[in-house]
Amino acid sequence: MRRIMVIGISAGAGKSTFARKLGEKTGIEVYHLDAVFWKPGWVESGLPEFSDAQRELVKKQQWIIEGNYSNTFEIRAAACDTVIYLELPLYLCLYRVLKRWLTNLGKTRPDMAAGCKEKMDWKFIKFILTTYRTRKKKMAERLDRFEAEGKKVIVLRKSDIDSFIEDFDVKNNNAS
Numbered sequence: 001m002r003r004i005m006v007i008g009i010s011a012g013a014g015k016s017t018f019a020r021k022l023g024e025k026t027g028i029e030v031y032h033l034d035a036v037f038w039k040p041g042w043v044e045s046g047l048p049e050f051s052d053a054q055r056e057l058v059k060k061q062q063w064i065i066e067g068n069y070s071n072t073f074e075i076r077a078a079a080c081d082t083v084i085y086l087e088l089p090l091y092l093c094l095y096r097v098l099k100r101w102l103t104n105l106g107k108t109r110p111d112m113a114a115g116c117k118e119k120m121d122w123k124f125i126k127f128i129l130t131t132y133r134t135r136k137k138k139m140a141e142r143l144d145r146f147e148a149e150g151k152k153v154i155v156l157r158k159s160d161i162d163s164f165i166e167d168f169d170v171k172n173n174n175a176s
Contacts, residue, residue: 001082006066008086009136010128012093015086016111019066021165031057032111033067040115082152085143090132
């Protein structure tokens with residue numbers, strides 16, 4: 001595991017936290033796609049700029065890149081050797097998104113671009129609610145394809161996430 005793509009079922013699945021902990025355990029640099037995509041004041045990067053930034057990141061010998069951003073999924077997927085997928089129930093994802101918002105109100109999270117103070121809106125909540133089930137199906141299809149391509153695919157559910165990090169054996173580069 002040298003080029004690790006961390007994805008999840010939804011916002012609130014714990015991708016950023018998991019990637020940070022895995023980076024600390026492995027010594028591999030972590031890149032948060034939210035910090036790459038967003039500019040100060042919640043200004044979106046254009047697709048060409050966002051894609052080019054990812055093409056530069058995946059050239060590195062080692063990386064952990066976390067985030068879904070399905071419109072640039074294939075850039076990371078083509079270069080990774082490992083895909084770690086976090087799948088939590090919808091209610092827990094929503095709870096975590098709301099908790100994150102309340103915890104970081106008025107602050108910029110470390111996994112976000114500078115000048116992007118925590119915010120919440122109905123559009124974001126509605127997106128989570130309306131895309132969860134279809135995304136779950138699509139992710140399962142992607143994971144099957146990744147395995148067929150010879151990539152290591154690790155699916156972690158609620159109880160597996162913390163134990164994966166705790167049991168991760170850096171020497172053997174896997175969870176024991």
